[in-house]
Amino acid sequence: MTSGDAPSPHAVGATTRADLARYVTSLGDDALIHAQRLAEWIASAPELEEDVALGNIALDQLGQARLLLSYAGDVEGAGRNEDDLAFFRDERKFLNLQLVELTNGDFAVTIAKLLLVSSYQLELYRRLSSSTDEMLSAIAAKATKEVAYHRDHATQWTLRLGDGTEFSHQQMQTALERVWPYLEEMFDDSWIPATLLESGVAVPVSELRPAFTQYVTTVIRQATLTSPEVPSIPTGGRRGIHTEAMGFLLAEMQHLARSHPGATW
Amino acid sequence: MTTMAHDHQQTATRRAWHVAAQLVDPEIPVISIADLGILRDVQVDGERVTATITPTYSGCPALDAIRADLDQALRAAGFTEVVIKTALSPAWTTDWITAAGREALETFGIAPPAVATPSATTRSGPVTVQLSVHCPQCGSLNTEETSHFGSTSCKALWRCRDCHEPFDYFKAL
Numbered sequence: 001m002t003s004g005d006a007p008s009p010h011a012v013g014a015t016t017r018a019d020l021a022r023y024v025t026s027l028g029d030d031a032l033i034h035a036q037r038l039a040e041w042i043a044s045a046p047e048l049e050e051d052v053a054l055g056n057i058a059l060d061q062l063g064q065a066r067l068l069l070s071y072a073g074d075v076e077g078a079g080r081n082e083d084d085l086a087f088f089r090d091e092r093k094f095l096n097l098q099l100v101e102l103t104n105g106d107f108a109v110t111i112a113k114l115l116l117v118s119s120y121q122l123e124l125y126r127r128l129s130s131s132t133d134e135m136l137s138a139i140a141a142k143a144t145k146e147v148a149y150h151r152d153h154a155t156q157w158t159l160r161l162g163d164g165t166e167f168s169h170q171q172m173q174t175a176l177e178r179v180w181p182y183l184e185e186m187f188d189d190s191w192i193p194a195t196l197l198e199s200g201v202a203v204p205v206s207e208l209r210p211a212f213t214q215y216v217t218t219v220i221r222q223a224t225l226t227s228p229e230v231p232s233i234p235t236g237g238r239r240g241i242h243t244e245a246m247g248f249l250l251a252e253m254q255h256l257a258r259s260h261p262g263a264t265w
Numbered sequence: 266m267t268t269m270a271h272d273h274q275q276t277a278t279r280r281a282w283h284v285a286a287q288l289v290d291p292e293i294p295v296i297s298i299a300d301l302g303i304l305r306d307v308q309v310d311g312e313r314v315t316a317t318i319t320p321t322y323s324g325c326p327a328l329d330a331i332r333a334d335l336d337q338a339l340r341a342a343g344f345t346e347v348v349i350k351t352a353l354s355p356a357w358t359t360d361w362i363t364a365a366g367r368e369a370l371e372t373f374g375i376a377p378p379a380v381a382t383p384s385a386t387t388r389s390g391p392v393t394v395q396l397s398v399h400c401p402q403c404g405s406l407n408t409e410e411t412s413h414f415g416s417t418s419c420k421a422l423w424r425c426r427d428c429h430e431p432f433d434y435f436k437a438l
Contacts, residue, residue: 017343049414052414052415052422056415056418057414059322059326060322060323060324060418061324062323062324063320063323064324067323067353090355135353138356139323139353140355141353141354142323142353142354142356142357143323145356145438146323149414149436152413153413153414242340
């Protein structure tokens with residue numbers, strides 16, 4: 001559309017479609033990048049059961065990412081499928097929260113990250129289960145059940161490490177301080193198109209904060225830990241601005257598909 | 266549609282359902298996809314048969330294999346045009362596993378899931394861990410969970426304190 005044209009009904013529809021594609025992509029990117037990081041633990045976790053647990057959680061997240069990115073591709077209508085979106089977009093096109101791309105750090109950092117991400121996703125997916133967008137609501141209803149297990153796993157470990165030995169307590173407290181600056185970004189509404197909020201397709205993430213905070217702070221308190229008071233970092237994940245860690249993650253995740261286009265098993 | 270054509274279609278639909286329902290889950294080869302509750306619908310319309318399945322977990326890798334198996338089985342049964350659809354809603358629950366399916370799981374050595382309550386995933390507290398899973402080997406109730414997560418998305422790891430055997434528990438979802 002050239003400037004000066006009055007928007008036709010078709011153009012309005014196209015704008016909404018682009019908005020919806022972008023919104024769904026951002027949720028899919030959270031799940032995809034989180035899955036990629038968790039999968040790095042396989043064969044490196046503190047115990048065999050934990051390899052299996054983190055692998056399972058990664059698989060659930062990957063499954064959600066596939067559903068969301070496939071749907072984003074359909075909505076966009078440019079013929080891109082889940083693989084195109086995962087493997088052939090560059091860093092600035094990824095819309096995930098910066099929190100999920102952070103390097104794993106030690107096991108405590110991974111658990112702290114999982115606690116925040118799963119608590120956030122659980123509140124978000126619960127609300128999205130009644131989205132006016134049928135597909136989004138179906139994906140969210142399914143994901144809610146899975147993420148409830150993820151949050152429980154993170155909770156058990158936070159309690160065990162926080163209320164464990166002096167050393168594990170200290171590691172867990174340090175881990176919380178490492179991830180806490182990335183929390184603000186989760187509850188920023190400013191990137192969500194107003195049309196999607198008005199039509200009940202999207203959820204204002206700021207409204208998730210009270211339930212999130214109540215859950216997380218209760219767990220932290222029970223674990224004899226303290227909620228950190230640290231300044232938040234500049235955000236931008238939803239606008240394609242990422243931390244230094246993101247490029248390395250993408251290089252590893254995308255190199256095979258890019259080096260061997262069309263490769264199959 | 267004439268009555269005869271209608272009868273013919275009903276017979277074809279029953280036959281297609283029967284073919285589809287017999288397929289087993291590739292990861293738990295003792296339970297059919299019908300007993301597992303993931304075969305949602307089979308419809309025959311003229312030459313076309315449409316089967317609808319639903320994933321157990323979003324990331325379940327068995328779904329692609331099941332889709333391929335279904336396509337192959339229905340073609341082998343003489344249906345020329347096969348469409349496999351995936352339905353996400355309503356989300357699969359372990360409550361859809363049939364009594365025969367639960368029995369097959371137990372015989373195979375996998376403890377069947379507890380009946381899931383809707384509140385288990387919607388309330389804010391931790392996920393309930395069922396306290397009375399009985400050992401599929403010796404039947405003892407003296408068992409404990411060793412890991413929330415097991416060899417596939419749908420299972421957790423347990424062990425029996427009496428016969429000391431580890432076993433899989435099909436998680437209630």
